[in-house]
Amino acid sequence: MAWSMWLSGCRRSFTRIKWCRWNPHSRIFASQPCAGLPQSLAALLFYIAMKKQSVLTIRLDDQGHLVLPDDLLNQYGLLPGSDVQLEQATNGIQISRSSDNLARVYVEPTSACNLDCRTCMRNVWDEPMGQMSEKTYSRILQAIQAIYPLPIVFFGGFGEPLAHPNIVEMVSAAHKAGAEVELITNGTLLDKAMSLALLESGLNRLWVSLDGAKPESYADVRLGASLPQVVDNLARLHRLRLEHPTSHMGLGIAFVAMRRNITDLPELIRLGKRHGADQFSISNVLPHTEELRKEILYQYSLYDTRSVSSPSSPEVDFPRMDISRELLDVIRDSISRSTQLNYRGHSSGPDKPSCPFIEKDSISIRWDGFAAPCLPLLHTHEAYLDDRLRKSFAYSFGNIHSSSLMEIWQSETYKEFRSRLLDFDFSPCTFCNSCEMSASNLEDCFGNVHPTCGGCLWAQGFIRCP
Secondary structure (H helix, E strand, O other), rough: OOEEEEEEEEEEEEEEEEEOOOOOOOHHHHHHHOOOOHHHHHHHHHHHHHHHOOOOOOOOOOOOOOOOOHHHHHOOOOOOOOOOOOOEEOOOEEEOOOOOOOOOEOOOOOOOOOOOOOHHHHHHHOOOOOOOOOOOHHHHHHHHHHHOOOOEEEEEEOOOHHHHHOOHHHHHHHHOOOOOOEEEEOOOOOHHHHHHHHHHOOOEEEEEEEOOOOOOHHHHHHHOOOOOHHHHHHHHHHHHHHHHHOOOOOEEEEEEEOOOOOHHOOOOOHHHHOOOOOOOEEEEOOOOOOOHOOOOOOOOOOOOOOHHHOOOOOEEEOOOOOOHHHHHHHHHHHHHHOEEEEEOOOEEEOOOOOOHHOOHHHHEEEEOOEEEEOOHHOOOEEEEEEEEEEEEEOOOOEOOOOOOHHHOOOOHHHHHHHHHHHHHOOOOOOOOOOOOOHOOEEEEEOOEEEOOOOOOOOOOOEEEEE
């Protein structure tokens, strides 16, 4: 299951932790004491009801229509003529943002990086590295300025954004255009000059990838990097953020969980909070090698359909309880029996395949202008589904040098693909994984053709991106 919960950080702030899907029967959960990670799992019951949510009072007009505030309509792309999904729950309804609205643009400034991390998808590429040209970025920026409401611009992809020589100018241009801007980095290039430049650029949120809280475990994953150096960079950035008169830049920490580093997670959260982090994004590892395949924390969950709840799954309502080893056992058993866990009216489910990139109404632009529906489809790569190596071929709906961004987004083929993703009518390759079709994303047994998403670990909740 993938959960998002709020943990109290101090009187005036909260820390948000977004969990990926893990195996509820993992020995890691069974063997550890209630401190640390198991406590975080058990605390699901306590913190589900503490999600930071805005509660609005709206009225019905004389015809019985809901009257929503204009800023809310704009924020979620609920514009006249838009199609939206409405999901019924026990105590109310949930309206999703419109899939017609482009709300986030992932921009890959470069596919090159200054590190050689074990976990990086770049290790299984067979393509040249490159960096985005000024012409390419100008095409993106011009298109973004014409979109209403303005989408979030997220600098990331599969290289190190700070390695691009013009990255500060790119961030500043997006900010001056009126967009909210985020960027993810490995933190090694975050020296004083770069920190000050990013603060001045108008960056709204900086994400730093940290895959360990101990120097030895961090260096074991981030080859070529030193944890003390990155921690010093974070400490300096925190001081500069406090001293800066106008910047309101937030800090997030991205963590890739593996068997070798999962016990570092509680300390990593404490470390991040000390340096001003208020969001944590936790993902499983994408196993592109045999070595990484042994590191996954979801080996049984790939096939265990009992842990996937549905709208017809029975609901289990919990009261507040003391966190204990016995409670952890009950939670683990409840998850394995296809139940929806409710705590004081707030539900953790249902858990069903869904594309996180479609949920964010996003598009991803590679360094050369190649426009893909998600980050994983920017580059052809291989990864294991259990013991089977699956090849995911890159896919594009166009290139911004030959079509405008909105022409690509509003094309009939792209709209039809987004509709299919919302219904998620793909074969269940992740837990079936038995025929030759599951070896790639070119076709599936439901008759879908490239790109097929039934074997996507992002859609199954195992891999997460900020």
